[in-house]
Amino acid sequence: MKGIVIGQYVPGKGFFYRVDPRTKIVAVLFLMIGTFLLNDIYQVIGALLLTFILLVIGKISFIKVMKGLKPILILLIFTFVFQILLNKEGALVLDSNLNISLINIAFVIGLFIVWRLLAKFKKFNFLLFIAFIVGSIFLFANVTISGDYLFTSFNFRIYEKGIEMSIFVVLRLLIIITLSTILTLTTKPTDLTQGLESLLRPLKKIGFNSDDFALIISISLRYIPTIFDEANKIMQAQASRGADFSEGKLKDKLKQVISLLIPMFIIAFMRSEELADAMGSRNFIPGKPRTRLHILEYSYRDVLVSMFTVAFFTIALLLRINVLGY
Amino acid sequence: MGYITIKDLNFSYNRKQNVLNNINVEINKGDWVAVLGHNGSGKSTLAKALVGLIEPQSGTITIDGLELTEESAYDIRKKIGIVFQNPDNQFVGVTVRDDIAFGMENLQVAREEMIERILFYADKVQMKNFLDKEPSQLSGGQKQRVAIAGILAMKTDIIIFDEATSMLDPSAREELMSYIKSLHDEGLTIIMITHDINEALLADKLLILKEGEVFAQDDSRKLMRHKHLFVESHLELPVALDVANELKDKKYDLIKETLWAYVSMK
Ligand SMILES: Nc1ncnc2c1ncn2[C@@H]1O[C@H](COP(=O)(O)OP(=O)(O)O)[C@@H](O)[C@H]1O
Numbered sequence: 229m230k231g232i233v234i235g236q237y238v239p240g241k242g243f244f245y246r247v248d249p250r251t252k253i254v255a256v257l258f259l260m261i262g263t264f265l266l267n268d269i270y271q272v273i274g275a276l277l278l279t280f281i282l283l284v285i286g287k288i289s290f291i292k293v294m295k296g297l298k299p300i301l302i303l304l305i306f307t308f309v310f311q312i313l314l315n316k317e318g319a320l321v322l323d324s325n326l327n328i329s330l331i332n333i334a335f336v337i338g339l340f341i342v343w344r345l346l347a348k349f350k351k352f353n354f355l356l357f358i359a360f361i362v363g364s365i366f367l368f369a370n371v372t373i374s375g376d377y378l379f380t381s382f383n384f385r386i387y388e389k390g391i392e393m394s395i396f397v398v399l400r401l402l403i404i405i406t407l408s409t410i411l412t413l414t415t416k417p418t419d420l421t422q423g424l425e426s427l428l429r430p431l432k433k434i435g436f437n438s439d440d441f442a443l444i445i446s447i448s449l450r451y452i453p454t455i456f457d458e459a460n461k462i463m464q465a466q467a468s469r470g471a472d473f474s475e476g477k478l479k480d481k482l483k484q485v486i487s488l489l490i491p492m493f494i495i496a497f498m499r500s501e502e503l504a505d506a507m508g509s510r511n512f513i514p515g516k517p518r519t520r521l522h523i524l525e526y527s528y529r530d531v532l533v534s535m536f537t538v539a540f541f542t543i544a545l546l547l548r549i550n551v552l553g554y
Numbered sequence: 555m556g557y558i559t560i561k562d563l564n565f566s567y568n569r570k571q572n573v574l575n576n577i578n579v580e581i582n583k584g585d586w587v588a589v590l591g592h593n594g595s596g597k598s599t600l601a602k603a604l605v606g607l608i609e610p611q612s613g614t615i616t617i618d619g620l621e622l623t624e625e626s627a628y629d630i631r632k633k634i635g636i637v638f639q640n641p642d643n644q645f646v647g648v649t650v651r652d653d654i655a656f657g658m659e660n661l662q663v664a665r666e667e668m669i670e671r672i673l674f675y676a677d678k679v680q681m682k683n684f685l686d687k688e689p690s691q692l693s694g695g696q697k698q699r700v701a702i703a704g705i706l707a708m709k710t711d712i713i714i715f716d717e718a719t720s721m722l723d724p725s726a727r728e729e730l731m732s733y734i735k736s737l738h739d740e741g742l743t744i745i746m747i748t749h750d751i752n753e754a755l756l757a758d759k760l761l762i763l764k765e766g767e768v769f770a771q772d773d774s775r776k777l778m779r780h781k782h783l784f785v786e787s788h789l790e791l792p793v794a795l796d797v798a799n800e801l802k803d804k805k806y807d808l809i810k811e812t813l814w815a816y817v818s819m820k
Pocket residue numbers: 567568573591592593594595596597598599600
């Protein structure tokens with residue numbers, strides 16, 4: 229498992245790569261809060277357009293951002309569906325009965341089988357799933373054949389406000405995720421921790437040592453690939469002694485996971501002791517001031533980003549408290 | 555008094571049984587000392603005591619006229635550094651550059667100076683083209699060389715190698731040994747801990763530890779003529795050396811040459 233990348237950092241040279249991590253962290257934070265202050269769909273669409281402009285300025289590929297969305301796609305869909313179903317304000321857009329009948333169920337099962345068969349073409353798996361769901365609802369809503377046995381039927385209504393709200397919520401999430409992706413895509417994990425350290429430095433007054441904190445984070449990040457390698461080795465060693473990690477009953481699997489975790493913990497303990505010795509022998513003393521090889525420097529880019537952030541946040545706030553009379 | 559003086563040193567982890575027992579050793583500036591002993595004989599414990607990572611129950615360690623105490627440990631460690639056995643467990647930085655910088659950062663070396671030293675010492679251990687590489691992209695031998703650069707960059711003039719070659723493959727081992735030799739040639743004091751007798755015999759001086767006690771210490775050429783010392787401390791003298799020992803009686807002193815040949819053969 230060589231070369232595992234921690235975080236989503238992708239080396240590049242765009243505008244945001246050369247913005248100070250501290251500026252980026254604070255800006256993203258305020259842009260997110262600003263986004264949550266927006267309270268109607270037109271404002272959110274405006275903010276989304278602005279976010280896309282940021283992507284264009286930063287020469288960040290839209291596809292990479294979309295890939296970042298993948299893990300939360302299900303969340304987005306659920307949010308969308310719930311908003312549509314639960315909101316009952318405004319004009320009625322769709323009113324129909326969902327008939328759960330024998331023939332309909334048979335058709336849906338048929339559709340399901342087709343979906344499973346087609347799912348072999350992994351690429352379209354997700355689109356097919358959507359097609360399956362939509363197809364099923366379509367069947368339930370519209371198909372009634374005389375002589376069919378009707379179990380029960382639901383009233384299915386969609387209101388104008390429901391559609392609006394669901395789009396509003398999903399777009400807002402989209403903005404938040406795009407913003408955080410811009411941050412993680414263009415900032416090395418080490419710079420991110422150093423930025424955090426620098427921002428948290430004032431907490432020293434209440435006894436929180438941000439310097440040590442940042443070191444702990446960066447060492448943890450540094451050891452994740454090593455620990456992965458180790459897990460791999462242990463698994464191979466156990467596989468060579470007949471363990472099978474892919475099959476078996478739940479109980480067997482549990483046993484195998486435990487037989488993997490125990491050596492990993494023991495190694496991790498030994499490692500941390502040796503690492504502490506190595507650090508101590510190179511004169512590391514927690515809490516003692518150190519000079520730094522990497523230093524953070526502001527440039528005109530940071531001024532631009534800050535100005536944009538302040539402007540966005542102020543407008544969002546004014547819209548929220550309705551000063552503009554809008 | 556030697557450059558490094560260990561006097562009446564006792565140490566135990568559990569206060570019951572001494573792991574180091576009444577150790578008395580003197581090491582001169584520029585010496586290359588091998589510490590030899592079977593597993594558990596106390597070699598690593600001695601190394602940790604020398605860099606002030608553990609505190610002895612009694613006895614003193616003096617380095618360059620400065621006695622090692624809790625207060626002086628920071629200054630002592632400006633003079634003495636240590637390369638450990640496991641290349642992975644001593645790589646602190648995210649990249650080679652960061653790792654070489656780590657010790658200097660702790661010593662509060664100015665940034666410009668740090669950048670210069672990083673280039674200089676990375677070049678010295680032939681890692682200049684790897685400065686932005688992460689540890690997972692390096693071999694064990696390369697990581698050990700980075701560790702050496704990190705210590706040299708702190709301007710130490712004593713380096714302890716605690717079985718630093720034992721996790722490396724034969725060619726990386728040989729390479730690291732020749733680095734150690736060149737460091738010694740430049741005047742650094744080398745303490746090389748090993749349980750590999752072939753490596754140990756490359757040093758000028760030999761210190762044999764047995765069950766926490768100094769079993770023998772002397773010029774390595776002298777010691778290696780006494781086979782019984784090795785046998786009694788559960789160490790096996792290599793065949794080639796046996797042969798060289800035989801030849802020695804016939805006035806061919808080939809011991810040193812035999813050893814180099816032996817190590818490169820491995
Ligand atoms: N952290 C520790 N706690 C308790 N006992 C230890 C510790 N480290 C080493 N020992 C014991 O001290 C003895 C010497 O260990 P060590 O110095 O590591 O030997 P060597 O490096 O020569 O193999 C061994 O018996 C070992 O079990």
